[in-house]
Amino acid sequence: MESTKQMAVIVQKFGGTSVGNPDKIKAVAQRVMNVAKEGNSMVVVLSAMSGETNKFVELAHAMQEQPDPREFDMLLSTGEQVTIALFAMAVKAAGMDVISLLGDQVKIITDASHTKARIKSIDTELIEKYHKEGKIVVVAGFQGVTPDQHITTLGRGGSDTTAVALAAALKADVCEIFTDVDGVYTTDPNMCKSARKIDKISYDEMLELASLGAKVLDIRSVSFAKRYKVPIHVRSTFTDTEGTRVVEEDELMESLPVSGVTYNKNEARITISKVPDTPGIAAKIFTPISAADIVVDVIIQNTREGGWTDMTFTVPLTDYDQAMGIVEKVCADIGAESFVGDPDIAKISIVGVGMRNHSAIASTMFQVLAKEGINISLISTSEIKVSCVIAEKYTELAVRALHDAFELDKATPTEEH
Numbered sequence: 001m002e003s004t005k006q007m008a009v010i011v012q013k014f015g016g017t018s019v020g021n022p023d024k025i026k027a028v029a030q031r032v033m034n035v036a037k038e039g040n041s042m043v044v045v046l047s048a049m050s051g052e053t054n055k056f057v058e059l060a061h062a063m064q065e066q067p068d069p070r071e072f073d074m075l076l077s078t079g080e081q082v083t084i085a086l087f088a089m090a091v092k093a094a095g096m097d098v099i100s101l102l103g104d105q106v107k108i109i110t111d112a113s114h115t116k117a118r119i120k121s122i123d124t125e126l127i128e129k130y131h132k133e134g135k136i137v138v139v140a141g142f143q144g145v146t147p148d149q150h151i152t153t154l155g156r157g158g159s160d161t162t163a164v165a166l167a168a169a170l171k172a173d174v175c176e177i178f179t180d181v182d183g184v185y186t187t188d189p190n191m192c193k194s195a196r197k198i199d200k201i202s203y204d205e206m207l208e209l210a211s212l213g214a215k216v217l218d219i220r221s222v223s224f225a226k227r228y229k230v231p232i233h234v235r236s237t238f239t240d241t242e243g244t245r246v247v248e249e250d251e252l253m254e255s256l257p258v259s260g261v262t263y264n265k266n267e268a269r270i271t272i273s274k275v276p277d278t279p280g281i282a283a284k285i286f287t288p289i290s291a292a293d294i295v296v297d298v299i300i301q302n303t304r305e306g307g308w309t310d311m312t313f314t315v316p317l318t319d320y321d322q323a324m325g326i327v328e329k330v331c332a333d334i335g336a337e338s339f340v341g342d343p344d345i346a347k348i349s350i351v352g353v354g355m356r357n358h359s360a361i362a363s364t365m366f367q368v369l370a371k372e373g374i375n376i377s378l379i380s381t382s383e384i385k386v387s388c389v390i391a392e393k394y395t396e397l398a399v400r401a402l403h404d405a406f407e408l409d410k411a412t413p414t415e416e417h
C-alpha cells in the first residue's frame with residue numbers, strides 16, 4: 001500500500017557531537033531538510049558544539065572562583081547561539097527557508113534558579129507563525145528566560161529537556177533525539193558483546209535507566225515526556241536505522257521480565273558500626289550529610305542485640321572523602337564504635353516493568369550472582385528495579401551473567417509483531 005505522507009509537527013534534537021564541526025552541521029541541516037521536504041513542520045533543537053560548554057565553564061572559573069550564577073548562565077548559553085545560527089546559514093545555502101531563535105525569543109519561561117532553571121511555560125505562537133510561513137524553526141537548547149528577562153540555563157545536558165518541552169507545548173507527533181549512539185541498549189555494549197538495541201521501552205524503565213547512569217537521555221527530559229506523554233525516539237545522527245522509542249507502558253507488547261542490566265561504579269559504601277539504637281539516630285547521621293548536599297542512595301540498617309545497630313549506605317564517589325569526614329564527626333557525637341568506607345564498589349541493577357508480574361526476579365538475580373561467587377553487600381529494590389552492591393572488580397562478570405540469565409540477547413516478543 002502506498003502510504004500518503006501526512007504532514008506532522010516533528011521536533012528533532014541534535015547533541016553536541018552531532019553538530020561538532022561545520023561539516024557535521026551541514027549534514028544535520030541536510031537531514032532536517034529531507035524531512036521538511038516531505039511537508040512536515042520542523043522544530044530543530046541544537047546543543048552547543050561538543051566541548052564548547054566545558055570551555056565556558058573553565059573560562060568562568062578563571063574569572064571568579066564561584067562564578068556568579070546569572071553571569072554564568074549568560075556565558076554558558078552562548079554555545080547554542082553559535083550552532084543555531086550556523087545551522088540556519090547551512091539551510092539557507094541549500095535554498096530552504098529557516099529561522100533561528102533563542103530561548104527568550106520563543107518565550108521559554110523558566111524560574112530564576114540560575115544554572116538549573118525549570119521551565120514554567122512555553123509560548124508556541126511565534127513558532128507556529130513561522131511554520132505557517134513554511135520556515136524550519138531552529139531553537140537554542142538548554143536555555144530560557146525568567147519573567148523579568150534574565151537568561152537562564154536548564155542544567156548540563158538540558159537541551160533534551162528543551163526538545164521534549166517544545167514537543168509537549170506544540171503537541172508534536174514525535175520528539176526525535178539524535179545522538180552518537182543508535183539507541184538504548186539492554187546493557188553497555190562495551191562490556192557485553194551480546195547487548196542488544198531495545199526497540200521500545202516505557203517511560204518508567206527509561207527513568208530508572210537514566211537515574212542509574214544511562215547517558216543517552218537526560219533524566220529530566222524523561223520525566224517531562226512521561227508527564228506530557230511525549231513520544232520520544234532516540235536514534236543515531238549518522239544512520240537511518242530505527243532507534244529506541246520511549247512510550248507509555250501499555251504500548252509495550254508482552255515483554256520480558258527484565259529489559260536491561262546497568263552498573264554504576266561511581267558510588268562508595270560507608271558502614272558505621274555499633275551505633276546506639278535509639279530514636280533519632282538516623283536523622284543525626286543523615287542530616288549533616290544531606291546538609292552538605294550529598295545524595296545518599298542505598299541505606300541499610302541492621303539491628304544488633306543489646307540495643308546497638310549498624311548503618312550502611314552509599315554516596316557518590318565524588319563526595320566520598322567529604323562524607324567520610326562528616327561521618328567521623330558524627331560517630332564521635334553519637335558514640336558509635338567505628339566506621340569504615342569502601343570506594344571500590346559497583347551497583348548492578350536490573351530494570352523492567354515485567355517485574356510487576358514476575359515474583360521471582362530478585363531471587364533469580366541473587367542466585368546468578370551467587371553462582372559466580374559474587375558477594376552482595378547491599379540490596380535495594382523498587383517496583384521495577386533490583387540493585388545489588390558488589391565489589392567493583394566483579395562488575396563485568398556480573399553484568400554478563402545477568403544479561404545471559406535473563407536472556408536479554410534474545411529479541412523480545414515485541415519485535416516479532
Ligand code: ASP
Nearest residue numbers: 047053142156157158159
Ligand atoms: N550544551 C549544554 C551542555 O553541554 C547543553 C546540552 O548539550 O544539552 O551541557
Ligand code: MG
Nearest residue numbers: 015157160218
Ligand atoms: Mg546530552
